[in-house]
Each structure stands twice: as C-alpha cells, then as structure tokens.
Amino acid sequence: MVTLGNLSQSAAFICSLLAMVLLLIGLMRNDLRFIEAGRRALTGVAVFASMAAFSLARLFMTDNFQVEYVASYSDRALPIFYKATSFWAGQKGSLLFWAWVLSIYIAMVAFNTRKETTRKNTPYIYLVLAAIVSFFFLLLITVSSPFDLLAYMPKDGNGLNPMLQNPGMIFHPPTLFLGYIGFTIPFAYAIASLISGEIDPDWLKKTRRWNILSWIFLTIGIILGGQWAYVELGWGGYWAWDPVENASFIPWLVSTAFIHTSIIQERRNIMKVWNMSLIVLTFLTCIFGTYLVRSGILQSVHDFGATGLGGYFLIFMIVVALGSIILIAESYGDLRTEHSLESLISRESTFLFNNVILLAIAFSTFFGTIFPLISEVVTGNKLTVGEPFFNMVNTPLFLLLLAITGLCPLISWRKSxxxxxxxxxxxxxxxxxxxxxxxxxxxxxxxxxxxxxxxxxxxxxxxxxxxxxxxxxxxxxxxxxxxxxxxxxxxxxxxxxxxxxxxxxxxxxxxxxxxxTAFKLEKEVTLQRGGTMSIGDYTLQYKDFNSFQDRNRTVYAATIGVVKDGKAVNDMFTERRYYINAKQPTTEVSLRMSLKEDLYLTMPMIGKNDEITIKAAVNPLLGWGWLGGVFMxxxxxxxxxxxxxxxxxx
Amino acid sequence: MRNMWIILCSLILLSQAATVQALTRSEVEKNLICYACPGEPLNIDRCGGGDQMRAEIDRRLSLGQSKETILEFFVQQFGDGILTAPPQKGFNLVAYAAPFVGLLIGLVVAVIFVWKWAAAGKSSRGGRNEDVEAAALYKDMEKQVEDELKKLEND
CATH class of the missing domain: 1.10.20 (Histone, subunit A)
Structure with missing residues (x-):
C-alpha cells in the first residue's frame, strides 16, 4: 500500500505536468488533438489521486504504524470510525485530501466541458487548473508525503488527539476544504479569460454553481467548527477569533461579497474588473488559510506548527497575486465597460456598499490576525489579538452590514x-x-x-x-x-x-x-457530593460520581440533578476522560439545549474524596444561531x- | 416621524446607563492569555499554568479589585502580550483605527463611483429628467416577480 500510495501521488504529479505540456503544445500549434489529450491527462490525475487517497485510508484501517503519518494520528484502540477521519487529522493527510478533491473537481470540469474544447478559453482553464493541482502534488512528493516510513515498526501509534475524537470531526475539516478548493474553479475560469484575452461574458453564469456550492461548504464548515468547539472544547463558547478560525472566515466574507456583485454583473454587465479582483482575492484568502495553518507563523489552537510548507505557500500566493494583478491590469481595457446607473439610489448601489462593509470586516479580521506579526516587526513586541479586540472592532461593522441587508430589498433595481x-x-x-x-x-x-x-x-x-x-x-x-x-x-x-x-x-x-454573548451567565463552583449551586433559573445538585473504562479511555462521570424554577428536570452527566496515549484529560460537555437557552455543564477539575469543580453556563438564544446556520x-x-x-x- | 427620532435617541442615551453587576472571574479570564500556553486565551485553556492564573484572579476578586487592576497586575508580571487585546496606546492604535479608516475610504470611493455612474446614466439619457417616482416597492417588486414568473411560464 505504501508503494502504491507513493507511486500514485507521483503519477498524479506527472500526469498534471503532462497535461500542462500537452495543453501548451496544443495552444502553440493550435492543435485540438493535444488539447484533448491534455484534458484526458487531467482525468488521469484524478484517477491516480484517488488511488493515493485509497492507499492512505487503507493504511489507517490496517494499523500500519510503520507509516509515520499513521503512527502519529492513530492507534490500535482508536474506533474504526475515527481511523477513517484521521486521514485529515494531520498536515500531510489534509494536503493529500486537498489535492485529491481538487483533482476530482478538475475531472468534473474536464468532463462537463468535453464538448467545449474548441472554445478559446477552455484550454487555458485546463492549464490553470493543471498548474494548481501540480503545485499540491509537488509538495506531496517532495516535502510532505503522508507515505513516509519510520525506520522501525512501532507496536502502537500515538493515537488521535482526544479533542478530535468527536463526530464533528467527520464533517468540519472536509467541508471547509471542499469550500476552499471549490473556489479554484471560478478562479481558473477568470484567469483563463484574462490570459486568452477573450473575456467570456458568461464565465460568471458558468461558475455560479461552483461559487455558491463552495460558499455553502464553507458555511457548513464554519458552523460545524463552531458546533464542535462548543460541544467538545468545554469552554462554553463557539468562536474564539483564533487565527485559523479567522482564516476560514475571511474567504467566506470575500466570497459573500463576490456572490453579491456577480449578480450585478449578470444583470447589468458592469463591475467586471471588480468581480475579477474579488474572485482572485477569494482564491488567495483560501490559500492564505492553508498557509496560516501550515506555516507556524501565528500561534493557534488549530495549527499544525511549523511544517516547512509555509514558504512554498507564501511563494505560491505571491505568484498568484502578482500574476493576477498583471493580468487584470493588462486586460483593464477589455474589462472596462461604460458604467451607468439610472439613479443614485438603487439596489446596485446598495450592493456596492454591502461589498465595502463585507470587505471592511474581512480586512479588519485579516489585519487583526496578522497584527501580532506587524507589531513584532515594528515595535519588537509580540502581542496577542483575540476575542475582545475583534468584538470591539467588528461588532459595529456587523451591525452596519445587518442594516444594509435590510435596506437592500427595500430599494428597487435601477432606481428609487x-x-x-x-x-x-x-x-x-x-x-x-x-x-x-x-x-x-x-x-x-x-x-x-x-x-x-x-x-x-x-x-x-x-x-x-x-x-x-x-x-x-x-x-x-x-x-x-x-x-x-x-x-x-x-x-x-x-x-x-x-x-x-x-x-x-x-x-x-x-x-x-x-x-x-450579551446575556451569558457563567459560574464555576467546587462541590462536595450533595452540594448545590445556582445559576440563572437553575439549581444544580451534585448527586453522584463514578468511574469506568470505555474503549480507549477511562471515564470519570458526575451526575448533576437539575431544578429549574423549582421543578426537577432531567439529570445531566458531565465527564472527564483520560484517553490512552493522551497527555491531558478532556472534559465532556453536558448540554441541555432549547431555543430559549442552553444549560452548559463541564467538570474542569476532580479533587480528593469525590470533590468536583463544576463550570456552568447559561447561553440564551444560542439555539437560534444554529437554526440560522441551517437556514443559510x-x-x-x-x-x-x-x-x-x-x-x-x- | 420627528417624535420617533427623539424617542430613539432617548433610548440610546438611556441604554448607556448599563446595570452595574458584580465582576466575575470569566469576565477577567477572557482578557488574558495563559502564560504557559502562548496564544491560548485563559477562558479556553485548562492547563496547570492557567489554574495558577485563575487562582490569582479569584484571590484578587475576593479582595474586591477591579478588572483593570487585576489585568494591570498580569501586565506587570508578563508584559502586554498577556492580554487578549492590545492596549489602546502607541502603535497599537493602528490596529483599532485601520479597519474604520479602511471602511471610510471604501465608502468614500463607493460614493464617488456611484455618483459618477449615476451622472453617466443621466447624460446617456440625454439629460432627460426621468420620472423616478415609482409605486410602493412591494408593488414594484410584485411586478418583478410577475415578470419573472411569466418568463418562466413562457419557457
């Protein structure tokens, strides 16, 4: 399997290079046969990438701990369910996952455009996609292969981080990746238009579903991440403005801006330069996210530390940014249209203001995220920029955005x-x-x-x-x-x-x-068995304590009786888990959810003689937020x- | 309408008179980083180092100290980096001001563009002073939906 994995990812890389060469020859000679061959080579990339992905999944399932990546993120006791999700638990596997999904997306584009190879733009779309996917496979085969072997065969692996042993881990990272990766397709369409010099007026229509689908995946990924943090990390919150969280939020904001102004271009054929710039920015911010996670430049609870890949992603971003700026500047004349609006007050103009606000939030989030680096360079003082800063700066901007969300539908297209x-x-x-x-x-x-x-x-x-x-x-x-x-x-x-x-x-x-946020109640109290505490309308009584072995962990569980407004409701059970191979125990959240409020309990400490510390929180209206995510x-x-x-x- | 604005402004002013509540540990915690786990806010962290800081916060809260005093104590011990938000002074002001300056510039540019496009629209109509009085929006919107529906039915 290791050999198959190594060969497959090398073959995928060679195939992507081959596709580029064939496409370039086809373009230079104006020979459709080469372009068709290049298109087929792109499908070959997806086949080999799938074989590499299958190999890695199989190595996890068969506990092949001689593979360094498998040994780092799995162990024998890990439930099979999480062995599958360990695939993307680390940097190397997530990179392979990225390249694999991208190759499948590319194969879909290649298949759907099979009858459009004669169009001037199509070979360039393939070329841009081939270049991007080859970059990922180049990293996989040269600096970050998940198939690297250890010099010995360990008896067992290190296991998966207990915090990642949560059902949310099945969907949170892959959906985020699906979102990030999806924006590669509209980016390729945009760049192909610019390179070919034939500005395809339909590129927005053709990529609309890719844009919105990627936006949906990004939205799901962000919401699931918040949900995972809420039920797994045990601090009672769902969003901490951590650099990596921010890195997923920035492309969401930029792509939301893009989706709005692309509607104007579709309806009025204006703002072409702006939309080209926005899709480039969306793609760049997606790459910035993966750069941040892999560079180790900022401290985050999510990052992979310094992986040695940061420099490659930085160069990639610079090349993409400079190349795109040059192409847009060169095509400025072709992109420029006679902009005219019937009235100062129109829905078109509110969309423009909505874009400004969305981008201002994206900018403030980006600037706050990298400010520790700027501060270190300028003053030598490395600061932390966290939740209080982002809440202070972004809250008024969000309220402005909300106001314009209401204003937009009240203003007609063209004139009011x-x-x-x-x-x-x-x-x-x-x-x-x-x-x-x-x-x-x-x-x-x-x-x-x-x-x-x-x-x-x-x-x-x-x-x-x-x-x-x-x-x-x-x-x-x-x-x-x-x-x-x-x-x-x-x-x-x-x-x-x-x-x-x-x-x-x-x-x-x-x-x-x-x-x-505004009406949250929180309390942390140490209790003896039988002791009580109160928070909001609730009285909590520490009733019972026991311990037991459950699969790959030892569990200490407390039973908490809950009385609300004088009436007893169901008992709640909060746990502290000690996983095999884990350095630190984890807290298991006990949650009583309703649309009115959540009662949130964790047990951060266990003392002598069954004494426990209970952290309780009442989060009003949070259920509406999760419901809102579903609506979105x-x-x-x-x-x-x-x-x-x-x-x-x- | 004027009365509505007066009531609204009064409400905003009244709302500034927030209720004074007892300071809790969590309110202090979220402003601090765990000294032992760089980058990790104290309200999320659960390590031994964080426990020491929490114990110190509890001790100072029991002495009746304010949030500012407690935060100042930690800044003296560990420097500004112990705070989750940079103090609003010196170069840090750039972080607080930049987003709003960016927003302002963006809005000004957007207004200029919209103004220019509207002027271009007006001149392309030969300076005719079109009647922009429309029916109430929902009527207007009804017409839009009607048109779109008709288009769909015809397709």
Whole structure:
C-alpha cells in the first residue's frame, strides 16, 4: 500500500505536468488533438489521486504504524470510525485530501466541458487548473508525503488527539476544504479569460454553481467548527477569533461579497474588473488559510506548527497575486465597460456598499490576525489579538452590514425615489421601532444588543414583505389561493428566495450570537457530593460520581440533578476522560439545549474524596444561531437547484 | 416621524446607563492569555499554568479589585502580550483605527463611483429628467416577480 500510495501521488504529479505540456503544445500549434489529450491527462490525475487517497485510508484501517503519518494520528484502540477521519487529522493527510478533491473537481470540469474544447478559453482553464493541482502534488512528493516510513515498526501509534475524537470531526475539516478548493474553479475560469484575452461574458453564469456550492461548504464548515468547539472544547463558547478560525472566515466574507456583485454583473454587465479582483482575492484568502495553518507563523489552537510548507505557500500566493494583478491590469481595457446607473439610489448601489462593509470586516479580521506579526516587526513586541479586540472592532461593522441587508430589498433595481423609499420603509421601520421600544421596556438596555435585535426585526420584516409580495404576484397571475401560491412562488423563483432565506438565516445567527454573548451567565463552583449551586433559573445538585473504562479511555462521570424554577428536570452527566496515549484529560460537555437557552455543564477539575469543580453556563438564544446556520445552508442549496429547463453545465 | 427620532435617541442615551453587576472571574479570564500556553486565551485553556492564573484572579476578586487592576497586575508580571487585546496606546492604535479608516475610504470611493455612474446614466439619457417616482416597492417588486414568473411560464 505504501508503494502504491507513493507511486500514485507521483503519477498524479506527472500526469498534471503532462497535461500542462500537452495543453501548451496544443495552444502553440493550435492543435485540438493535444488539447484533448491534455484534458484526458487531467482525468488521469484524478484517477491516480484517488488511488493515493485509497492507499492512505487503507493504511489507517490496517494499523500500519510503520507509516509515520499513521503512527502519529492513530492507534490500535482508536474506533474504526475515527481511523477513517484521521486521514485529515494531520498536515500531510489534509494536503493529500486537498489535492485529491481538487483533482476530482478538475475531472468534473474536464468532463462537463468535453464538448467545449474548441472554445478559446477552455484550454487555458485546463492549464490553470493543471498548474494548481501540480503545485499540491509537488509538495506531496517532495516535502510532505503522508507515505513516509519510520525506520522501525512501532507496536502502537500515538493515537488521535482526544479533542478530535468527536463526530464533528467527520464533517468540519472536509467541508471547509471542499469550500476552499471549490473556489479554484471560478478562479481558473477568470484567469483563463484574462490570459486568452477573450473575456467570456458568461464565465460568471458558468461558475455560479461552483461559487455558491463552495460558499455553502464553507458555511457548513464554519458552523460545524463552531458546533464542535462548543460541544467538545468545554469552554462554553463557539468562536474564539483564533487565527485559523479567522482564516476560514475571511474567504467566506470575500466570497459573500463576490456572490453579491456577480449578480450585478449578470444583470447589468458592469463591475467586471471588480468581480475579477474579488474572485482572485477569494482564491488567495483560501490559500492564505492553508498557509496560516501550515506555516507556524501565528500561534493557534488549530495549527499544525511549523511544517516547512509555509514558504512554498507564501511563494505560491505571491505568484498568484502578482500574476493576477498583471493580468487584470493588462486586460483593464477589455474589462472596462461604460458604467451607468439610472439613479443614485438603487439596489446596485446598495450592493456596492454591502461589498465595502463585507470587505471592511474581512480586512479588519485579516489585519487583526496578522497584527501580532506587524507589531513584532515594528515595535519588537509580540502581542496577542483575540476575542475582545475583534468584538470591539467588528461588532459595529456587523451591525452596519445587518442594516444594509435590510435596506437592500427595500430599494428597487435601477432606481428609487425618496418618496418611494419613505413608503417602502414605513412598515419595516415602524415594526423595528416598536420592537426596539418593547425590548427596551423588557430590560434590554445595552446598546449593541438593543441595536442588533432591533435591526433583526427590521431585516426580518423586509424579508417577510418580499415573500408576501411574491405570493401576491403569483396569486394575481394564476388565481391560486395565497397558501398555494406562497410555496409555489418560492419554488419557481428559488434562486431569488433562496437568497432571502440565507438572509433570514443571517438574522437568526445574529440573534443567537447577540443573546449568547450579551446575556451569558457563567459560574464555576467546587462541590462536595450533595452540594448545590445556582445559576440563572437553575439549581444544580451534585448527586453522584463514578468511574469506568470505555474503549480507549477511562471515564470519570458526575451526575448533576437539575431544578429549574423549582421543578426537577432531567439529570445531566458531565465527564472527564483520560484517553490512552493522551497527555491531558478532556472534559465532556453536558448540554441541555432549547431555543430559549442552553444549560452548559463541564467538570474542569476532580479533587480528593469525590470533590468536583463544576463550570456552568447559561447561553440564551444560542439555539437560534444554529437554526440560522441551517437556514443559510438550505437557502444556498435552493439557490443552486437547477430549474426544470435543461441547461448546459460547466 | 420627528417624535420617533427623539424617542430613539432617548433610548440610546438611556441604554448607556448599563446595570452595574458584580465582576466575575470569566469576565477577567477572557482578557488574558495563559502564560504557559502562548496564544491560548485563559477562558479556553485548562492547563496547570492557567489554574495558577485563575487562582490569582479569584484571590484578587475576593479582595474586591477591579478588572483593570487585576489585568494591570498580569501586565506587570508578563508584559502586554498577556492580554487578549492590545492596549489602546502607541502603535497599537493602528490596529483599532485601520479597519474604520479602511471602511471610510471604501465608502468614500463607493460614493464617488456611484455618483459618477449615476451622472453617466443621466447624460446617456440625454439629460432627460426621468420620472423616478415609482409605486410602493412591494408593488414594484410584485411586478418583478410577475415578470419573472411569466418568463418562466413562457419557457
């Protein structure tokens, strides 16, 4: 298997080089046979990459600890389920995973464009994709092979980090990777247009599904990461503004900006330079994420430390950035269109402002993330920039973004007048105002939460108006009853309403984050058996303590009786686990979730004579945030479901 | 409308009068990094070094010290790097100001572009003063949806 793995990844690299050579010859000689051969070679990359991935998975399953990577991230006691996920637990495996998925994406593009090889852009798309995938395989075969062998055969492996032994680990990293990798395709289309000099007006349409699909995966990855942190790390939070978390959030912001302005280009054929720049920036920020994880330049709970790959990724980023800037500058004349808007106030202009705010948040997140490095260079003082900084700087920006999310649907495409706006704003603004006053009356006195909740009402009201308007239009057109017209119009115009569902999801996320941040209660108390503590409406009683062996860990579990508002509810069980091969124990969270609030318990310490320390937290409204994540993903999926008509796919 | 603004402004001013609550350890913890685990906030960390810091925070809280005093103690011991947010002084102000300066520049540039494009749109219409008075948006939007639906039905 080791030989097969090594040979396969080498063959994948050679195939990608071969594809590049064939494509270049085809382009120089203007010979379609070579271009077709290059296209087939790209499919070959996917075949060999799949064989390499299969080999690594098989090595994990068969406990081949002579393979250094397998020995580092697995052991005999590890449940088979986690042996499979160990594939991407470390730097080398995740790099192979990246290259493998990219090669499959490329094969899909090669297959779907098999009848378009005569188009001027197509060979260049293949060429860009081949160059990118060859870079990843070059790293795999030269500096970071997961098939490297140890000089001896260890009896057992080091095991998987206990914190990674969580179901969230099955989906969190791969979905993030699927998101990052997916943006390679629209990037290749954009660059191919620039190189060929034939600016394909349809490149946005052709790559729309890739963009949104990648955005969906990135969204799922980020939400699952938050969920994993919440239920596994035991600190009661879900987002710590850690450098690696930020590295996933930055491309999400930039790609969200891109998705918005690409709609304007599709409708009005303007902002071509801007969209080209945004897709390049999206791709670069995706690579920046993987650079950050692998370079060791910033301290993060997620990173792989200094892996020796940082320099390669840095060079790659510089080449991509410089190359793209030069290409955009050279094509500026072709990309430039006569921009004109009918009015100062139009949805097009609000989209531009939405872009500015999204990019400002991306910039502040990026700048805060790298500020320790800047500070060290300038002042010699290495600082940490964490949660309080990002909350302080980004909260007002997020509120601005939320406000514009509500304003956008109220402003028509092309033109709106002041009178028009006054009428449109009346209901949402009135509702939001009434809601704000009510919340103030109910005791919400802090500025940011009050504004966030008020804006949430405002945005929700605008979305509801959109849905009502759509249903009424359908009713008018078909004569259907409104209850039937409502789902039908949503389904018929799913791209449009999918977008609004995403916006509604954002509102729910804002409610969840605001509630769980501004009104969070936390308490840590050391208890003797039978002792009690109270937090919010809850009284917690330490009832029982026991220990037992469970597969690859020794478990110490405490039973906590919960009384809410004087009524006993179900007992909760929190654990402290000592895994074989792990240096530190882990805390197992006990969670009582509801839309109103979560009761969150962990046991950070066990003392003598069954004395335990309980850390309890009440996180109000957090459930709305997770629900919002679901809405965002569902809305995104709706937006890319093809219509009944047959269309040529990319 | 004016009354609504007055009420809104009053609410904002009143909201500044936040309720004073007792300081908890977690409020202090999230402003500190564990000295033994660089880069790891104390509220996430669970190592022995972090336990020492937590014990010190508890001790100082029991003495009635404020958050600022406790944070100052740790800064004196370990330097500014022990804080999760850089102090707002000297070169660090760049970190706090840059995002807003960036936003401001972006907004100014966006306004200039929108202004320019709107002017271009106006001149391309031969300076005609088009009637931009439209029906209420939901009417406008209804029409859009109607058009899109008709298009779909025809397809």
């Amino acid at each position: 007048s002041i009178n028009n706006l006054k009428q449109n704003f009346m209901y949402p603004f009135g509702l939001a105002f009434a809601g704000g006053v009510l919340m103030f009356g109910l005791g919400i006195r802090e500025f940011y939460p009050l504004v966030a909740f008020t804006l949430s009402i405002f945005v929700s009201a605008t979305i509801v108006l959109e849905f009502i308007g759509g249903a009424r239009a359908r009713k008018k057109l078909t004569g259907e009853v409104i209850l039937l017209a409502f789902p039908k119009v949503i389904w018929k115009l799913r791209r449009r309403y999918g977008g609004y569902i995403v916006h509604f999801g954002v509102v729910l996320v804002v409610i969840g984050i605001t509630g769980s 993903v569902v809305g995104g999926i709706m937006a890319i479901i093809p219509s009944g008509k047959r269309r040529k796919a990319v």
